[in-house]
Amino acid sequence: MPLSAETDTTTPRHLRDKYAIVGVGETKYSRGSGLTTRALATWAIRNAMEDAGLRPGDVDGLLSYQYGSDSTPSTFVAGDLGIRPNFFMDVHGGGSTTEALIGMAMGVIEAGMCRTVAIYRAFNGYSQVRIGGTGVRAAIPVVGDALHGRPYGWESPGQWFAPSFMRHMHDYGTTPEQVAMVKVIHSEHASNNPKALYPKRVTVEDVLSSRMICTPLHLLDCCVETDSGTCIIVTRADRARDCRHVPALIRATVGRCCKPRIDMHYQAGPISTVAAKYAREILWPNADVGPEEIDVTGSYDAFTFTTLMQLEDYGFCAKGEGGAYVSDGTMRLSGKRPNNTSGGHLCEGYTHGINMVIENVRQLRHDADDSCPVGADGKRIHTHDYREGGCRQVRDVELTANLGWANPGTGSALVMRRG
Template sequence: MGLLKDRYCIVGVGETEYSRDSRRTTRAMAVEAIKKAMDDAGLGPKDVDGMLSYHQNDSTPSLIVGPDLGIRLNFWIDMIGGGSSIEALIGIAMGVIEVGMCRTVAIFRSMNGYSELRIGGTGARGAAPVRGQDLATRPYGTMSPGQAFAPSFMRHMYDYGTTSEQVAHVKVAHSKHASQNPKAFYKERVTVADVLSSRWIVKPLHLLDCCVETDNATCLIVTSAERARDLRQRPVYVMGVAGRVSKPRSDFAFAHGPLSRVAGYYAKEIVFPMAGIGPEDVDLTGSYDAFTFTTMLQLEEYGFCKKGEGGAYVSSGIIELGGKRPNNTSGGQLCE
């Protein structure tokens, strides 16, 4: 994989409005986001021949979306997934281009995440039949990601003395960043006191510790560095990639390793050697901020601070714009 460093690029980005009542189909939103990404890159329908997406049975397949844009696909995949799926799909895009299966790949996610199928275990998701892995959780009341993550967060607080006040600084930082982002859903800056006074969702998560549920679609376009030289935007080179890295078990996580460990512990052993750098060489980070606590745990596990020091790290000002290593400068999922 080291041989692929800087040989592939992200050349276009597109997104729809972030709303809570899109009144549009996921098909229409996907088409808009992909078209905007193609325009951003200076590409037409004949220039894109691969398409990838991820979903949770809440989107529209690539094989439907592609023809709506006049694209005939040489390769497409729609995989079931959640966080870190985009990174995995970037790696897959690089691989299929490398072996000659296609030349340029559009990667999208489209969902009505508030007005239709909400992640939080209510509405249509909550009414779905209990089967498969849900048999170990839903009969006992575990219906949402917040409930699933909470034991890891609580264990970190128990083991290392991490406080809700410290972790609330993640929301504070991201809200400052979002206040400068015209596309963010929540642009209002919040304080630590605001986070701690918001209502409980599941201990230790307050409402403002949780990400925003919105209707939207986004798209990235990946192609070779050679091809990127002729396109509209300055390309973003991919130095290394890891995605869908998992812990030994995702269901009974307590059976292997510290309960507060997240998959970044394993992913860092892939992505940093690929890129030929270490955490100390990174000036800007982007984290999966489904919750304030997930950002804190990820930054720890990737080595930006020592294990147990995440609370102090995120509350030090380092993750804010103007700090040593800003995180999620768009406002992230906590605000977008």
């Protein structure tokens, strides 16, 4: 007989709040870094170590991910930084990998294989290896998994995901105007983020009048492409107390949870239902909180639609009500549950999800790196004035959720709380 969440003794609730993210670091988000991925990685990891108050000898684990050989392995990066790993691994993956690697970091530390793990993502996603069917990827032969998509014109993520988006519109009456509000709200947040590649605020009309890329996606429904390096550092909560900042304690994580089929997910369950339907059954019991208790979300926004569909299937609103949820002001900085407070992939930069984890860590510290004045103690004095060019720190953040996405059939998630 299958075990329920209530009776399953393997549910890792003993890990709740036992691990924390103690350091975060980034390079600038650009469209032409002029640097190798090796240089971007070392820059981001060094920034994260400085943020945590750690030295190279304090970090003995490295995890990285790449998609189509677009990054530099951790062994090279470790040598450049003076880190001697007791554990390292470089995995293949894009979206949904960040949360999965956080779970792996917890596991290898729990197993005694290392003490502190740096997780990084470095790639020149605009100037070198681009995700769509352009640049280096255009020459990839039609073999393996590509046989399920490329012969039918599914060359890029927008084309792969569009049928799910269209079906959602058909089934639930979701309108382009509603979905465009995801971009509008994220652009408002980005306008208060000095790091954002696209800090300009846009309107619904701007989104709908931008050129069509792949029905129903306009240009401004799609994420930006950027070059960057990003890093987070995970260690035990008892060690985190010695680091520089209030730790972001890890309540629960879900990594690469899938629908019954991944390659042709539409053959197993509604095409407009995503992997979050299954991930939520792991996430909320393990975190011992529900979606109604979350203060800030970071929902993967490769496209405006991915945010809408995940928020629905993780239970932040009922199925079919995502259009209303993303367009009624709930996600704004001044709303009930702000989403992607840095501007996310649509406006800040595209990192396969790790920058939204970084942002939620800063929100939990109550120290978003916005344009608010800095006091004599070096800390920002947040005004909570959310007009353009102002504050993006949400008041009294205690719980955050990150909702990762690889495709409609695969997802990941993370719940953190202020330590």
